[in-house]
Amino acid sequence: MSPFQSLREYELFVYSLPDQFPRIVRSTLVVAQRGRYYAELAGEVLFPDGYRLNVYERLSWDAGPLTIEGYSYEVWRGSDDGVEAEGKRSGQLNGIFIICQWQSDGSRFISRSSTIWVSRRARINCISESDN
């Protein structure tokens, strides 16, 4: 069950992530309403040591709680111009992989699904915990 009953609730959560989780160095996540009843979340969450979580979500709320219609999450380390993406070799990212059950194609995490009901809060928590 989605913990968010409206787009407004989700916006408040997304934009307060850096305040809730001090390990987040910076967040460029933006929620954009694209239609009357659907929206997108896109951007990056930056963590210490150059880890970047690239996020895309398509959201809808036909007649109730927010639903994630599709998503893409990628974990990278380094810059876009040639530095290898970090993968399961990292204990930190292993933590994310195990707890969040992400799929991995080797060095890059790619996940997509028509429906998921994983709490965003839990996911961010697991990143934070594996950081310690």
Place this chain on the structure above:
Amino acid sequence: MTLDDILQDIYALEAEMRAYERKYGVLSETFYESYMKGEEPPDEAWVRDWTAWASAYKIWLRRREQYQTTIESLRANTRTIAEMIAKTARHEPISISA
């Protein structure tokens, strides 16, 4: 949610899907068939586009279904389609059928 909400979502989704169709050279229904089979994009850089495209198409399918159901309901309560259109043309809120 009203009939007008459904139409506005359909228009916005179609505009987005057209952009992907022009970029990748196929209609959304063709792409979605591939996506539903679980085929991965040949280029990693396409992952984000394909996720956005597939989810847009998925919502579009649902909105079309909601539109059809609502129109059928309206038609059941009017003698002709023209009479139904006379009703929708007033742009008064028409709740969608469940």
